[in-house]
Amino acid sequence: MNNSLKLIVESLLFAAVDPLTPRQIHGLLPERDLKEIKEVLAALKDEYEGMKRSFTLVEVAEGYQFRTLPSYKPYIANLLGATPTRLSRPALETLTIIAYKQPILRQEIERLRGVDVGGIIRMLLKKGLIRVVGRKPLPGKPIIYGTTKRFLEVFDLKDLSSLPTLKEIEELGNGEEE
């Protein structure tokens, strides 16, 4: 392999989840000098600054990390808001209950989950995964919730009847585990 140290370091910074310190990089490339690695990091930083792209290499307290420039924040905020891939476990559980039990009252969801779900419901509404289906003719006219078309899109479902039942999952038997 004939990759330059600079590009090797770059690939590590690109794939890393957290900032990388020169020492960490040295640990991964023990045959290289720590000094050499530090020089390469500084050079990369200069290079990216000079390239004037939408992201750059930033020296943060813990090391070096690629980050987008602040001026792109509004676009990226929109992106992160729009990707429903960031559902927390409680959110996913709540969504599952709504999907399987719809139309359903908030109280019923809370009874099933044993906790307040107000915040989660707001978030799911905002992400367009659930919707208000109507109101129940009960005192206080409580709201009934159901899933949206967007929910189907996001979960790659043709229609609600395509949701596999727990029974069908069970019938598949045991999955192999790695």
Next chain:
Amino acid sequence: MNNSLKLIVESLLFAAVDPLTPRQIHGLLPERDLKEIKEVLAALKDEYEGMKRSFTLVEVAEGYQFRTLPSYKPYIANLLGATPTRLSRPALETLTIIAYKQPILRQEIERLRGVDVGGIIRMLLKKGLIRVVGRKPLPGKPIIYGTTKRFLEVFDLKDLSSLPTLKEIEELGNGEEE
């Protein structure tokens, strides 16, 4: 703000976890033409290819995604430590059959492989590589399976039509005797 469309799109691709389609980017930048966005994506791809860095912009899963080049694999594998989730041979074969024959019933897969595949299907569902596409209008409304976008992403495929055509098994001749 005075960022060029090219750099805005770049920042989105850089921050996104999953591949972004031109349509998704258009959804985030509705005031721009879809056509314009597609042009910018193609231009960015060319630009990165020409830059010869350790990562590049790849067309995958109907969208675009920044990825490292294969030659940096050993360094990054060391960095990330954990061994990548490996599919067993039976799992990979099952996934292949689903990819090529989708939409497909579990029974058909079992006929082709000659063994029960329930457990494998469950594991592939869990890994998000396959999905329930719908149900067949047959008694019992059996589930039909297909592959996901994630499948395309993992196996570096632009779309399903870029799956290589199945090879004819050559030694077979024409099936005519003598």
Next chain:
Amino acid sequence: MTFTTKLDVFEGPLDLLLHLVKVNEVDLADIPIATITDQYLEYLDLMKALDITIAGDFLVMASTLMHLKSKMLLPKQEQDMEEIEELVEEIVGPLREYMQFKEAAEDLAARNVLSRDVFKRASDTYFMIGEGKEGTTAKVNLFELMIAFKRVMARQFPDTVLSFEAETWSVKEKIAEIKKRVEGQKTIYFSELFSSKGSISELIAIFLALLELVRVGFIAIFQPKPGDDIMLQAFK
């Protein structure tokens, strides 16, 4: 039974047949049926001798092979030839398709696989929950818990279809109960939680209570190996 894993490398009859075709270095178009049949049966005998359960699929193929072999040994007439050809196709047809997919699978594995050969930015959380990323202590994810729960239900209510019903049991009460039990004992088992013959709604309440306790990080769950009973401990 330690032998099983060493010998039982063939996933099914097609896998075994394909192996025999390769070992004998023959073409699919021209399989020496008699030889292959004998070797196939030898393998089944070996399995029997080692007390390995032979799946039904293997036996079906064995009888097809034997039927074909006997046909071929008899003096042939025009009509027999046709039948023989059909029988051969019954075996070779699926084998051919199987080989095709095996090759395609190899091609797929040879691509630049994400997170094996090439890497994207940031982490790969995707939709799958329960990778323990958010600092929870769960080593088993929600999907597995669900399945474990289904097992309990299947044992206690063999014919019930599970659905989320509005319950008469309070999850909050169950949370308190489980907390108490886990604090009292070092480790309790998943199956123990459901050992009492309660109603479906009570079991669901216990299950949801458990999910909640895992979620908030009060309980850590472990599984020695896949399929084992899940162990619960108060998380310190």
